[in-house]
Amino acid sequence: MSAKRIRLFMSLIALLGSMLLYAEAGDGMWLTRVPDKQRARENPFAGQPDAIAAGSKLFRQNCATCHGSEAVGTKKYPNLHSEQVRAATDGELEWLLKNGSMKNGMPSWSKLPEQQRWQIVAFLKSLM
Amino acid sequence: MEQLVLEKYLFARSFKFLGLLACVAGALAIPRRASAQENYFVTYTHHMEEPGNLEFATKSVTGFPGAGNAFWGNAVEMEYGVKTWWTSELYLDSQTTANESSVFTGFRFENRFRPLLQEHWINPVLYAEFEDINSADKALLEVVGHDGIEDFLGRNDRSEKKREVELKLILSSNFKGWNVAENMIAEKNIAGEPWEFGYAVAVSRPLSLAASPKACRFCRENFAAGAELYGGLGDRYSFGLHDTSHYLAPTLAFRLPSGPTFSISPAAGLNSNSHGFLLRFGVAYEINQAFSRLRGK
Numbered sequence: 001m002s003a004k005r006i007r008l009f010m011s012l013i014a015l016l017g018s019m020l021l022y023a024e025a026g027d028g029m030w031l032t033r034v035p036d037k038q039r040a041r042e043n044p045f046a047g048q049p050d051a052i053a054a055g056s057k058l059f060r061q062n063c064a065t066c067h068g069s070e071a072v073g074t075k076k077y078p079n080l081h082s083e084q085v086r087a088a089t090d091g092e093l094e095w096l097l098k099n100g101s102m103k104n105g106m107p108s109w110s111k112l113p114e115q116q117r118w119q120i121v122a123f124l125k126s127l128m
Numbered sequence: 129m130e131q132l133v134l135e136k137y138l139f140a141r142s143f144k145f146l147g148l149l150a151c152v153a154g155a156l157a158i159p160r161r162a163s164a165q166e167n168y169f170v171t172y173t174h175h176m177e178e179p180g181n182l183e184f185a186t187k188s189v190t191g192f193p194g195a196g197n198a199f200w201g202n203a204v205e206m207e208y209g210v211k212t213w214w215t216s217e218l219y220l221d222s223q224t225t226a227n228e229s230s231v232f233t234g235f236r237f238e239n240r241f242r243p244l245l246q247e248h249w250i251n252p253v254l255y256a257e258f259e260d261i262n263s264a265d266k267a268l269l270e271v272v273g274h275d276g277i278e279d280f281l282g283r284n285d286r287s288e289k290k291r292e293v294e295l296k297l298i299l300s301s302n303f304k305g306w307n308v309a310e311n312m313i314a315e316k317n318i319a320g321e322p323w324e325f326g327y328a329v330a331v332s333r334p335l336s337l338a339a340s341p342k343a344c345r346f347c348r349e350n351f352a353a354g355a356e357l358y359g360g361l362g363d364r365y366s367f368g369l370h371d372t373s374h375y376l377a378p379t380l381a382f383r384l385p386s387g388p389t390f391s392i393s394p395a396a397g398l399n400s401n402s403h404g405f406l407l408r409f410g411v412a413y414e415i416n417q418a419f420s421r422l423r424g425k
Contacts, residue, residue, distance in 0.1 A: 049341075050341040061386060102212035102213050105179055106212070108175075108212070108246075110247050113305040113338070114304075114305070119339055
């Protein structure tokens with residue numbers, strides 16, 4: 001194997017290694033990372049019964065496995081009837097759904113359209 | 129002699145039946161499952177498998193080359209979310225060609241890594257795959273180099289081994305309900321052949337962005353429609369569109385709530401080097417927290 005190929009191979013290994021380290025070293029404090037503009041966003045579906053029902057359905061389909069069908073959490077995943085969720089703004093919760101908190105095992109739900117994420121937020125807020 | 133053949137036939141039939149029974153029993157024994165959300169056949173997006181979830185899927189393609197025999201290529205896929213930023217997949221490829229034979233053609237093992245842990249305008253994902261397939265493979269999971277219809281005209285021949293490394297740069301964005309994804313593909317047969325290149329771009333959107341408040345199977349939010357464009361870009365020594373094949377394919381996916389996802393994509397070849405028509409179809413079924421269930425947690 002030529003020196004050039006070895007250098008290329010080592011660079012690739014270093015790139016992958018640093019990527020994995022970066023991924024593991026997330027700060028875990030998702031609330032501090034929410035931009036102010038996003039924090040202030042209002043839920044277009046806030047308090048609407050249809051949106052809450054739709055959000056409940058989406059929650060059961062996508063979130064209940066980890067957070068439980070009553071959103072009270074499971075062994076590894078948090079209870080959503082918590083002070084932190086209660087205190088969070090709608091915009092912060094939607095940001096969390098969109099971005100996830102990957103270091104803590106919360107995946108990004110950007111695959112759901114924004115409207116559906118707002119419907120889930122409406123449902124979560126209805127639990128309080 | 130006839131009895132031996134009959135016994136072999138019955139054994140094969142019973143084996144298939146038992147396999148089918150085991151699959152059905154396994155699926156029924158697992159009460160909760162999520163729906164897979166893949167809208168494309170060739171193009172990857174930045175959406176990763178949720179950690180702990182295991183998805184089983186089949187991706188099939190049928191083609192009817194005028195100067196050759198019709199074929200059905202199939203890839204069985206097992207995709208596991210290792211971490212939120214790391215997804216691992218194993219594919220088992222096989223094919224059936226009319227008037228010829230059905231053959232197992234090899235496996236592929238791939239990993240996808242998402243280096244940026246937040247959503248951005250463009251979200252990159254790094255993809256690395258090792259594949260050990262043979263020259264009879266017709267799964268058509270990507271088109272690279274000078275791949276074309278002539279590869280499908282000869283009789284099934286498994287004599288040539290293809291041990292290949294494939295790298296992809298996946299770029300993907302979500303905007304107002306639309307997903308737009310671009311893949312740049314580089315593939316190399318490690319037996320010393322040159323790097324081959326390809327591309328895939330795709331766009332899709334759910335038919336409804338907001339969910340219906342009622343439980344429903346056929347409401348619009350469960351359907352996603354889109355299109356894919358993919359093809360080869362030559363190799364290291366002859367990069368470009370010359371002697372390459374390209375396809376344009378509308379896609380439709382139907383996600384059964386808490387059930388499988390069905391998808392279909394008729395593809396039209398865009399030049400004389402391409403198949404005139406390919407029909408792709410797939411089924412995906414996702415098991416939530418698969419290994420936690422086995423451990424009883």
